Amino acid sequence: MRKSTDKDQTNHEWIQTGWKVQATIDVLFSACAQKGIWNALNKVKGHGAWQDDGGNLIYHCGDKLWSLDGAIETGEYQGFVYPTAPQISAPWDEEVNAENSPAHDLLKLFKTWNWARPELDPVLLVGWFASAILGGALDWRPMVFLTGDKASGKSTLQKIAKHLFGDGILQTADTTPAGIYQQVGHGCLPIAIDELENEANNERTTGILKLARLASSGAVMLRGGANHKGTEFACYSCFLFSAILMPPLRAQDRSRMAILSLNTLPQGQKPPAIKKVVFETYGRKLKRRMIDKWPFFKDVLAHYQSEMVKNGHDGRSCDQFGTLIAAAHVLLSDKMPSRALTKKYMAMLSPDILLEISNTNSNSDDCLDYLLQSNIGKWRSGTDKSISALLEMYLDRNETQQYVVPDDVKNGLAAVGMAISKSVELNGTKKIEFLSVAIRHKQTLDMFKDSDWTGKSDTEGGWAQALSRLNGAWPSKSVRVDGLVIKCVQVPLMYVYRKSPDDLEKLMGFEEDFTLKEKRDATESAIAGNREDGIDPFET
Template sequence: MTGPDPIADIAAAASAPRDAPDLRGDAAPAPADGYDEADLGTDCPVSPLGYLKQRYFFLDHASQLIELGTEFRKGEVIALFGEKIRWLENRFPQHKEVTDKRTKEKEWIIDGFNQKEVQRAMIIACAKRGLFDPIGRERGRGAHRGDDGEIVLHCGSGMLVGGKPGVRGRKRPQPSWHRPGLLGRYVYPNLPALEKPADAAAPAALVDELLDRLETWRWKNGAIDAYLMLCWLGAASLGGALRNRPHLWITGPSGAGKTSLQRMLRDLMGDWAIATEDATEAGVRQLLNQDTLAVMFDEIEPDDGNSDVHTKIVKLARLAYSGSSSLRGTQNHESRQFVARSCFLFSSIHHHELPSQDRNRMAILHLTKFPPKTPPLTLPAEIKSWGAMLRRRLVEQWHRYDATLDAYQMEMLRQGYSGREQDTYGTLLACGDLLTHDSAPDRIDLNEDEYRCAAAIKRIAPAIDRARAEAEDTSERCVRHLASHRLPARGGEMQENVARWVGRALIDIINRTERSEARSKLAMHGMKLVHVKPGHEAGRAGLLAAYMADQQIYLAVAAKNNKAVQEIYAGSMWQNGVWMQALALLPGAFGNKKVNLGLGSPEGCTIVPVGEVVDLDEVRREAHVLAVSGG
């Protein structure tokens, strides 16, 4: 008797397989047809922007820019989706099985979202977007220039975009509003709202009335300064969209109305400016963050004990002029880039001692006192609304800004003004032109008696000339500081400045006076008149004490280890040995030469042609008079 064939049984079972019994109960619902577990879909309320070094960037449900690490913690994801969390639960449901207490039947229900799948989907979505660095892509509140040169006025809760070119000869589109988020290649996140520009632009009559109001202050240079003030208001509203951001410094004595002027400017700018009387450079940077709002300082006096703080603020304004960046370390030992693109305004009784690189980036306007019993200036109640109307006008006129700026700069070039003057005053005039005219300048406009660019530049020429005179080279100001410094005198004697003692020492050389009190005085304060031997540049020869009037004479000024010279430059921008660098840049000067001042071992000195310190012709005339008189 033959038993069952096991091989045949196995073959028969394999040819007709049956599903194994499901011992788990009801299975979880299958995903919907076409579902991709790594796809956020087009209706996702959160927008992935990209990634950088395991950091992932999104616009959240409220269009705020959010950065997350790789963990995607549940609380972070919930905060990212906010009130739209139901979308997440529907797209990536987390199921759990429950038993009906009455029927005892089991069913699957949605219990939140599957965090692991959400994490995968969001990382993959950012990977598909590619690398994203918020530096240079994130834009704060204020004015910006778009991809095609249009103006983007980011008001925090929305953007007004204007100045777009027309398409194929069509009429240029009117300014339009956009929600926060991606616009071109830039991200404009949702931020606390600023006052929006008005629906209607300021008419020319309102701009004229504002200029009349500005002229009620007693400007030292009259209507010129009032017009430059108006121009700055235009530039301040457009700051981040400009290539260069000119600054303004208003000076005037007590009683000149600086405070009331600042109040008017603050009413016009509203929350489009940061106004302060006491802030540090770091504080201003933190307040601005990525914003391009104007910055207004009142009572920033040069002698109030905060010179170092104010110097840093002025340096920040210098960086903002061209939008240069600065790097700062963070608590995480990472560097963070900060780029300022704001127009600054300062007001004080006296302006600070400004290096040439700062002076030629700003216009300085001067106020004088009002006569006694002058009634206080009053401002119209509606002036706060004027600022919103002016900003609307600037947006509507923006399409011609580049052409207008080119016209003013070309005219300034034709009249012989420098590139920096064209950048500073050309930008001011172009912004003022957007406020006061409705079309770009045209040299052959028959409606104008004089080309308006030429007329405007001629009008402000005195202000530019003053700026030229005040923007002395740093080296020239350094040697002037030295020449004007008064040296200590014995009791009862009058103190005289360095230039006077150098002149006396020269007279002694010209008249061959053997004993010279002046030369001894200079030596005590770290200075000496010297001749330079031929070949000194190659290090083959050094210096001699000056003794012949028909040879080139130099003034040797001791280096930073000399206490007497330290006292001369104490508290100035050339302290701590900086005077050595500044003096060495003078024509014909050179540094790092050893000189025996007669008070010990030789000291390192900077050698300056004596003609930079005194008027040689005047010294020679005085020497001749003394020689003839026998004095």
Template sequence: MSDDNPADDSGTANFSLSGFISEFWGSPFEGSLKVWSRQTKMTSSYGPGEIPRLVCDVEARKFSEDLYVGLSTQPDNLAPTARGSNETAIWLPGFIADIDFAVAKNSAKQYPPDSDMALGLVRSFEFQPYFVQNTGNGLHALFKLDKPIVMDSREARRRAQALSRNFARKLAAHFQRAGYEIDNVSDLARVFRVPMTFNHKSGTPKSVAVIAHNLENRLSLADLERDLPAADSEPPKTVSANRADHSTIQQECAWYGHYTGDGAASADEPNWYATTSITARCKDGDRLFHGYSAQHPGYNAREADKKLRRALEEAGPRTCDSICSELGNERFCDACPHRGSITSPIQLGMVYDPGPFGPRPLGYTKEGHYALLDPVRKIIILASAQQLLAEQYLLGLAETGFWRRRFPGKKHGTSNFKAAGEAIIKACRRAGPFNPLHIRGRGIWLENGKVIVNLGQPVESAKFLYLCFESIPLDDGPNFNAHRLRDHFRHYNWRNSQDAGLMFGWLAMAPICGALVWRPHAFVYGPARSGKTTIHTIASTVLSPLAISADGQSTEAGIRQTLGPDSLPILLDEFESDQNGSTLRNILRLARSASSADTPVLKGTPEGKAMSFSLRTTFLFSAINPRGMSPADQSRISMFELLMHENDREVARRIAEDEAYFRSKGSAWCSHMIGLAHLVQPAADAIDIHLTGDRRHRQNMSILIGAGFVALNGRVPTDEEAKALAAEYAPAIERHALEVERDDAQECLDHLLSHVVDGYPLGHWLACLRDEQQRRGNDFAAAERIVASYGMRMNAEGEAAGFYVANGAPAMEEVFRGTPWAQRAWERAIRKLDGAFTPPNPVQFKVLGKKRATGIPLAYLPDELLPGVEGPF
């Protein structure tokens, strides 16, 4: 700024946040201001009449959260996790500069050394800022326009973006002349720290201090628009053309390999210039071109540069026909294996570019398939090479124009689908083996200690691929009264009164179950008219729209297919033990797998191949009779028993009022807990150290108690509070503690049945053989061979029905290698299964001959085969 208008403290003495908002954005403004929290990753919206609420919220949150406000206003109806984008911006009051200090940032960039230097450069800039604040690690400078830009059309947004970009270039050039750099923050949706809050990034909070606030400083919008460069004055952009791989073209095209390799020193001008048209379009083309051109005795760097630019700007890459006929290269072209299938050598090195709408290569599977992401449908596709080389299949993945632009055919307006398929296959091979455990669906996740909300907005990650087939909208809604929900469960007649608090804790952890290291499940049971259905209804209401609600008739396969890679809670009502026992056991086994962090669960794809997802979910079961649970089930599921209610009309009235109240809150409970997701695991850890007993039981109780505390208080308990909570819930913890040993037998069998052979688990092959013997119409020729090769056989009928496992079967050692059941410990484990038996005489096995064996009841096998499989195999 000029000496007449100093920048140090002008206008800061009477600074107020509400006044600043009214002055900078105007009163009223269009759209909503968006305030985003780095800790919760949630965005709050405030309309023109809600500035007092914004100020109040900032005051309440600034001591524990890094708060940012968007430069442009955004629509009211964005999801609570969205900050908005360039394409949704509505009202732009000015521009921003984000100037980092070198002393505060470890970077190779030449940032200004400190605040004094940065502020001095801001003062000497041709345009004067309206507002400057010190964030603790840098400066935020705002430049206010004399009138806001209203972006009511795509054209208006493009114009606003051009103005912002041009202004940023001028400011960057000003700093560059002094020998320093600043970051480009010219996007319309840029956020900056809320004034007078705190910067918590560096441990000790730093005040975000206002150091300049001058109401008189304005930028003339008319002058800025006149100053915009003409569209044709922009320098030609060549970066987007540099996509092909030079080394691949060298290997695949003998002509190009010769003149850019051994023949470069003696190349004639026509062939050299022809190679230039291709090298110019390769990655790192400038360096490669000068590298081989310098081998020629007539090389001149300046003249070569002119040729390179001319080759890129004047025409496309040289065609095969031209190289062969015009340049006389028949000796190379006649023997070319690609002759007739490509139109130019450039196609050999084209790196497949899916863009925003094309199938994205993810890798390959050991079954010979190629994995692709369909970015439009947001699903994973496994395709064979034959499918990818077929025109009809590729047209099912992207529209005609996509393939025509990237892989043009010989005739104008056509596509080279064979080249497209080969490029996708090559890209999949380059991506390496496909690991489905790196696929994550909708829900709340934890990645490197950071909470990830995947409900519809794009999620960037270097480790996982986040999919969202159908977005889940959450409304901001009114604040949720967590105390009312906790008190609601006290209206029911629990056998143990403290179960009301534990049930509340389950509802608190359910929306964010994917972000937890351990996920306990809950089972509410009791006689008719005890309130089970009402609790199921309340849970479905407050967990909507995140929860998947179903009845007890659901199958394990149906649940897996519905859930896929998502991390969403599952509610199952009427989960009665008088139904198919095997079906219930399979679902309980699925719940056991879902408790731990990264347990893979096999899921059948439409092609019948096995895909493994990391299952992260939590179950709420309700039933009259919960019998049939194994010790392993009970160590992961908290059992809450209800007694008959006492027909108290006042209690019934309160429950009905609560139900109506919760229904009116929409998704407020889910939003409430998502905003606190980062606190739940630390709260559980704080409580766990004060608990004793079995590790799994401690995990169950600490998560339920910790989640409940966070839901009510919005913070992690202190050590004293954690100790008091452990003591308070000690009676309930003791009642729920079960003296159970690790269910070694069941886990050993689960490992055996899930071992994949020829694309399917052994449990599937055993079920195939069972169905064949019971004449259910399946004729799987491979099933008997595979089962026999693992030292097993099937006896599907009679008193001794079951599948038999030979003692000491060599293939079993491979199955259990590296597990607790190696070195024949698996034999002792499976003998402990309920119903396991030892045949009195040796059993005849097809591969091993007669051997002593263990028989296992058929009830342990899956009732249904994996989907998509048809006989004969």
């Protein structure tokens, strides 16, 4: 720097003539030291909605931030860094009340599709669009899967999603997990993937579903790098999938999504007119309403989650469907849900009829089903026999004239590391029979090979842990199997066989006036009581 002078040498101004590298470095180092050590994963917030430490909503539009208090400049705010980024659609300039909310038009439009659940599915879809706006601010991010044959309107719904969000959505029909999180970065914009079909090789699809599963709760992913430094990544986006045939879904994936099934549109029905400018306006208005009604949303969500718990839902389905219903309600109404409306939704979301959870078994039940359907190889007649077929022969031995005797069945089970064991008399009931399954056994290991419950020759098989979680199961007991005394997990045959109440009366020896539930409770209570007393209820 030097001073300039005029001819009279009275007006002096500083003129920059260069810069000192070391001085600049020292200033930057000093500023970094004052800020302290930090982690970009937790401190950098990109596009989308977030909560600050006080639970307030902050929406990052790229060029500015929006909150209930108005617009805020990007940069550092309340301990977080909101970097300037390409602009996405901003919220509507004016407040949007429930009466003027475009959600009413959207709901009316969505009802023109031929849904499998015409009263519920359009509401859930509206709820997803609302939830997708909130993204990173949510404790749980719901997923939606649109499925239906060709000409059912899936692509049109994907087009509507694109018009509503504009540049504020990542939409693709061909991607990988790495492609998604590299594109999303530190943002939480919604992600819509079309044609996520069931294919011969579902490796790519499985990876995408795993990423979506992690995003629902915001779990952190860790990846190694070429420079031996790990990379952290967390996804906070709501996912929308569509396909003609859904890929195979594990129980943990199925329970995290609303499956909206579409039937083919009636012949002659014209597709709706989708005007981009109209839906862009809708999207801005929906965004403004969800930002303004953030405190109201939390109250409505708590209401629906509480009601769902009372109606038998577990925590995950309360998060998944409670969030969708609550978000849709906020777009459509300024009042808390009435009793009548709540009752209506609880009936439609009953755990007994809700496809997403009613057809989902526990991991333990899936393991048991896999075991029962497995074959032991050639039987006496020269045909394959499943484990369940052998057990049925054994349990029916006193009711029908079978050519198979109990010892034959036991020998067949022993060949695959299993045995039938009896307990001593419990609480006045007759001796209870159990299926004993070896914890370590070569043939049992072969049976579970390439399954979710596999193991290694020198370790406890994964099936042992899963089966031990079944009601009334005994996790570890020494049992003689095929001449060897080995550790087994034991499952009550009454649970394995799942016969009718009349059959169970004969098998278990209960009085006729006992209900099936009383029989199960009595048996499991007796087993649990003996465990607490340190008594081994099984015969050696």
